[in-house]
Amino acid sequence: MSPRSTLHNPVSYRTAGVLLVVSGALLIVGQVVGILRWKGMYSLTENRSSDLMASRCGILRDDSGVRFACNPASSFTTTMVICSGIAVILASLLMVLAARREGDRGVYGTSLLLGLAGLLTLVTTMFTVDDHPRIHDVSLLVYLLVMWATMEVLVDSATRHAETTGDAHPLIYGAYVPITRVMEFFSIVGALTLVFSGRDVMPGAFERVALDTLTVWVVVFGLGLFSLGGAADRERLRVVEMEKLQRGARSTAPSAAALAGFGRKANDE
Secondary structure (H helix, E strand, O other), rough: OOHHHHHHOOOOOHHHHHHHHHHHHHHHHHHHHHHHHHOOOOOOOOOOOHHOOOOOOOOEEEEOOOOOEEEHHHHHHHHHHHHHHEEEHHHHHHHHHHHHOOOHHHHHHHHHHHHHHHHHHHHHHHHHOOOOHHHHHHHHHHHHHHHHHHHHHHHHHHHHHHHOOOOOOOOOOHHHHHHHHHHHHHHHHHHHHHHHHHOOOOOOHHHHHHHHHHHHHHHHHHHHHHHHHHHHHHHHHHHHHHHHHHHHHHHHOOOHHHOOOOOOOHHOE
16 A cells, blocks of 8 residues: 555544544533533532433432432433444544554554443443443443553553654654643542542542543544654655655666766777
């Protein structure tokens, strides 16, 4: 496959990056619409983001306390979450296919974990906070663990790749590595605070720190993946053009025999 065709190939890291950005945007749109359609006052500190997917209006009682939930657009919010999870799964699949084509074995761990996170996103929509609160919370906890593992594997792979080859990792480069570390740290702090702060202590705020930080990171990661893929494709194009110029220069250069004067009629005379 030529580098020029790689620029528009749907099986590429760049396409995976676009899907990750779309997945984050879908989550944000679903939440914003749910908050705007909320009956009464939605509290960013008391209401959890999971409350937006509650299938009916009523009082919720769980480990986070007692609160009122009523989102008439819950089906829309849930649909956006489902589409977001599917987009993440497709992005991870494209990353695996692109890695097989390019021979980037260090991509597999990150992509497989990311695909598992997308699958867990779908699980949270199947077991909503009002019908199956315990399963929902366990699914969210496993999702957090898988996302943190994804970030750890990605940063570790990028660090080892840079040490052994001196080149950028196929999925991440430059400032995106420390940004990943910082966002992982804030997500972990938010989750631990939510777990150990007890009931009725701003569960919505701490859950948003834990979950929404990861949503933003997925978008940032997707943007970095798109820009890195574009830079890599442009570099491959530049190398191909240089090789063509070099081959053209060699083909038009006079041979050593011609430079020595052999084969010319003037010499024969």
